[in-house]
Structure formats: C-alpha cells, structure tokens
Amino acid sequence: MESIINFIGSNIQMFYIVILMIFVGIEVIGKVPAVLHTPLMSGANAIHGVVIIGAIYVMLHTDPDKILPLVLGFLAVVLGTLNVVGGFVVTDRMLEMFKKKK
Amino acid sequence: MDLITQGTGMNMQYVLDIIYLFASVTFVIGLKMLSHPATARRGNLIACAGMSAAIIGTILIHDNKVQPIIYTLILSAIGLGTIAGWLTAKKVQMTKMPELVSIFNGMGGACAALISLIEFQHMSHEVALSLPEDGGNMMMQLIETFKNLAQQGGMGHTAKLAMIMAGLVIGSVSFAGSIIAWAKLNGTLNKPIRLPQYNIINNALMLGLFVYAFLIVNGNVEGIMHVYMLFVAALLYGVMFVLPIGGADMPVVISLLNSFTGLAAACGGFMYNNKAMLTGGILVGSAGTLLTLVMCKAMNRPLSNVIFGAFGAGTKAAGEGRELSGSIKEISITDAAVLMNYSKKVIIVPGYGLAVAQAQHVIHELETILEERGVEVKYAIHPVAGRMPGHMNVLLAESNVSYDKLVEMEEINPEFANTDVVLVVGANDVVNPAAHNDSASPIFGMPILDVENAKNIIVNKRSMNAGYAGIENELFYNPKNSMLFGDAKSALTKLVSELKAMD
Secondary structure (H helix, E strand, O other): OHHHHHHHHHOHHHHHHHHHHHHHHHHHHOOOOHHHHHHHHHHHHHHHHHHHHHHHHHHHOOOOOOHHHHHHHHHHHHHHHHHHHHHHHHHHHHHHOOOOOO | OOOOEOOOOOEHHHHHHHHHHHHHHHHHHHHHHHOOOOOHHHHHHHHHHHHHHHHHHHHHOOOOOOOHHHHHHHHHHHHHHHHHHHHHHHHOOHHHHHHHHHHHHHHHHHHHHHHHHHHHHHHHHHHHHOOOOOOOOHHHHHHHHHHHHHHOOOOOHHHHHHHHHHHHHHHHHHHHHHHHHHHHHHOOOOOOOOOOOHHHHHHHHHHHHHHHHHHHHHOOOOOHHHHHHHHHHHHHHHHHHHOOOOHHHHHHHHHHHHHHHHHHHHHHHHHHOOHHHHHHHHHHHHHHHHHHHHHHHHOOOOHHHHHOOHHHHHHHHHHHHOOOOOOOOEOOHHHHHHHHHOOOEEEEEEOHHHHHOOOHHHHHHHHHHHHHOOOEEEEEEOOOOOOOOOHHHHHHHHOOOOHHHEEEHHHHHHHHHHOOEEEEEOOOHHHOOHHHHOOOOOOOOOOOOOHHHOOEEEEEEOOOOOOOOOOOOHHHHOOOEEEEEOOHHHHHHHHHHHHHHOO
8 A cells, every 4th residue: 555655656747647648638539520530540559659669768778788688679669660650651641542632 | 877967068868858748749739630631641740750759869868878789779670660661551452451550559569568578677687786696585585675665756666567567468468469350350360269158268367467467566476487477378368358359349449459559658658757658658548448439339339248249149149039031132233223323312331341342443433423424422431331430431532532422320311211222332230220120139229321211222242141240131131122242343343334334
C-alpha cells in the first residue's frame, strides 16, 4: 500500500497526463464520420509507433560488448521504424484517395 | 545519471523535453485533424513531423557517451525499417489495407515487448553491479534494493519492474494477436478455431499471466528465465485470444489490439519518464478503445460478446432452429442488365466480397454507365461492411467513386422503399433480415441495411455459402430477390459489357 502511494505521489505529473490524455483521446475521436474510421485507426497505429523512442533509448544505453541486448535492441528499432513509417505512409495513401473530386 | 550541460550553458535535456512536448502536441492535433475529411491528410503529416522530431532528438540528445558502433546500428536499423515499411506500404493493394494495419500494429507491440526484455536485463545488471558479488541470493537483495529505492521517491525500481512486465505482457499479446488477425484476414486461417471450453482456458491463462507477472515483480520468483517464460506465455495468450474470434469481428479485434499497443507504449513512457511516449500511448489507448466500442455499437453487440465469443456458440443453434423455406431464384446476366438499365434508381450494397474480387473499378464503371443512361446510382455503406470500419469507403475512393455517392446506413435506409433495384455485391450479414425478425439469431438486433424494402434485389455471391458470421440469410429466399452467382469481378464485367451492348 505504502509503495503504491509512493509510486503515485512521486509520479503525480505522469498520472495527470494519463488522466487528461484519456479524455483528450475520447474528445478528439468523438465525432469522427464512419468514412474516416480506417484512416483514423491507421493514423493512431502510426502514433503508437512512438514506442520506437524507447527502443532507441535502450540502444543508446546498451553496452556494445553485449551481443544479446544489442541484437534485441536492433530488432526493436527495426520493428518500431516499420510501425512508424508503414503507419504514416499507409494512412497518407488512404487519405490521398479522399481528395475532393470535381 | 546527471544531465549534461553542454558548453553553451543550455541544458540539452530541456531541449529534448521541449521537442517531446512539441511531438505530444502534434499527436493530439494530428489525431484531431484526422477526424475531419478536409484536414485528415494534413493531420497525418503533422503527427509524422512531430514523430520525426522526437526520433531525431532522441538520437542526438542523450546524457551518456555512446560508441560509434551503437550509432551505426541504430541508423542502419532505422534505414532498414524505413525501406521495408515504405515499400510495403506503397506497394500493397488497397484491399489488403486491413491486414497491413494489423501487421504494423503487431510490429509496435513486438517493439514494446523487446524493450522490456532488454530493460529487465539492464536493470538486473545495474543492481548486480551495486551489490557484493556473493551471487547466492542476488534476486532477493535486488528486490530489497528496489523497495528501498521506491521509498525514496522517484520512479522506484519495483514500479519500474512492474512497468517493464506490463509492457512485456501487453506488447506480446498485441504482437501475437495481430499476427493471428493478419492471418485470418489474409484467409490463411479463415475458420475460427475453438478448443473445448476455450473461454475458461483463456481466462485462466489471463489470470495466470497476471499472477506470474505479480510474482516476478514482487520477487517471489527469481531470474531471467521467468521473464522469458512470461514472454512466451503472453505470446500464447495473444494467439489464444484471437484464434476463436471469427473473421467478421477482426475490425474490432484490430482496433482493440491497436489500443493495447498504445498502452504498451505508455508503459515505456512511465519506465523512462518520457512524456512523448506516455502521451502518444495513452492517446491511442483511449481513442482506440473508443473506436472499438463505436464499432461494437454498430454491430449491436457488447465487446465482451465479441471477445468471449457467443457468436459461434449461438450460431449453430440458430441455424438449426429455424428452417428457411421457399426457393432461391437465379437471374441471368442479361436479365440483370435489362432490369438495371430500365430502372430509375439503383442502390449498390458493397461488402467484403467486392474487396476480395478486386471489383471496385468495375463497379465504378457500372455506376458510370448507369448514370449515363439516366439511372440514379448510390452506394449504401454499412458501418461494418468489409473487414474494417470505412473499408468500403477506402476501397471505392480508390476507384474514384465520388464522395457524395457513398451514403451511410441511417441516411439510406428510408430510400430503399423507392428504389427499383438493389445490387448486393459480396455482402451478406449486413443485409440479413434475421437481424430484425429472428431473436435466436446471433446478429439479432444489429442495425442492417433494409434492402428488403426495394422493388427488386439482386445478390451477387460466389456460392450459397453462409457469410462470415456463418449464418443463413433468409433474404435469399425472398420472392423479390434473385441471385447472380459468380465472382464479383467477372459477374460485374459481364454485366457492364451487356449494358454497353444494349445501347
């Protein structure tokens, strides 16, 4: 119990961010027309690719003599990049077709 | 670890924090703009710009000395991922989009899981260095150290360990689940596979994951082997979680897994006290959950029903319980062409079959010809037609079908009554009247397109097989309905040439 209170107390800013972001996420998506559901899902998919920052961070703090963490970290950065690049490009391709036609 | 203050006196860590702040704002603005057709594309680019800034900032600004080999590895990994991601995303056909989103989502989940694996090793390593080398009860001391640190405030080690485990479990589930979802959409795994009592097995497995992760965090079990076992167990759960769910529910599943990956990224944000990861992750987690619920609402089923799958269980009973009577009428290409040619108003109901047959261009051609003959043509878009919400819109937009011809369900339903011909192409469950009149049907209560009200209905299907939900469709036995058997592309191509010949 004590450790939970300590955890929340010492990370109170993070908890504020979490709570506020939950509402922002709901608010932002609230009125999306069905037409945009797929691109939106795809765009959100690209945004959670932000996890790549963690992968880069891990790599930067890995001892170059340790092969296993190095290999895993390399793989993590590749996968994270795939998520980010693939996600944004696919979303853009979908939206490109939504241009107004006249 | 002290923050570095470079010669200029400017605290570079603050600069990085500001970059992250910028990135977080672009994510929110980007997602907001993605929800409006006019601004969507720009929104995507804005989020992309924020992401790029965050990535570059992370590489350039850090507080420790890094050997060149690490930089080389990071840059080549990013290069590799960029080329592979770019090419796949550019080359894939529009009909394969849902699968692709699923795969990319899985990659993000796997990334989060790997980070956790490495971070756990880093952590044990750091603590091991700070402890005397007696080896014996190292893990227990490690936990003690964690607890002491936790009480000192800051991100305590127990809390960090908990975040590592959460990231590992959620990321792995998301990865394994996405791969299965991909295989299902792909047709590799097109039948729901259910072990007997799979609900109990799955829930037990989920509970097991929680307990196991708790034991690791709490220090009851020691060593890296347990972490690997947790990893494998989480992968297994991901597979078991998606395996019993039918293909028709994959959009919901992908959306749910999307928000899982968001949560996994947010765990990373907690781990590193990184606000960009936290904002991005939570934002996607919450938006993804809402999107999932919106989709469930469109199918009129609670989320628990999708996940714990009453769909399959109820289906057989319903199919057997209700004998469908009447006969099925077939229509020739010529008759169908004549019927449509002399109609005033035709509504096309596209479904997944259209995507599979790649018939989106032919259907646009059909629409153009009919319009030239003075027939009013519209498309009726059911919210869950296809394998993803908005799947049909994306598909038809690809073949340049005009925006205003795509009409959503609530708006088009009253129009069926004064429609001469409804052409259903590769859709099934979304036009099944059982949703209205058969309370035993698993889709009972789902809002559907009321095509029954039209004067004539033509259903194009490859065979009499049931749709993805695996249930009979009594629409086919309706006297106003006639079947146009065949692959959507070839049937529509023939229809178009028949129409041309009639000029």
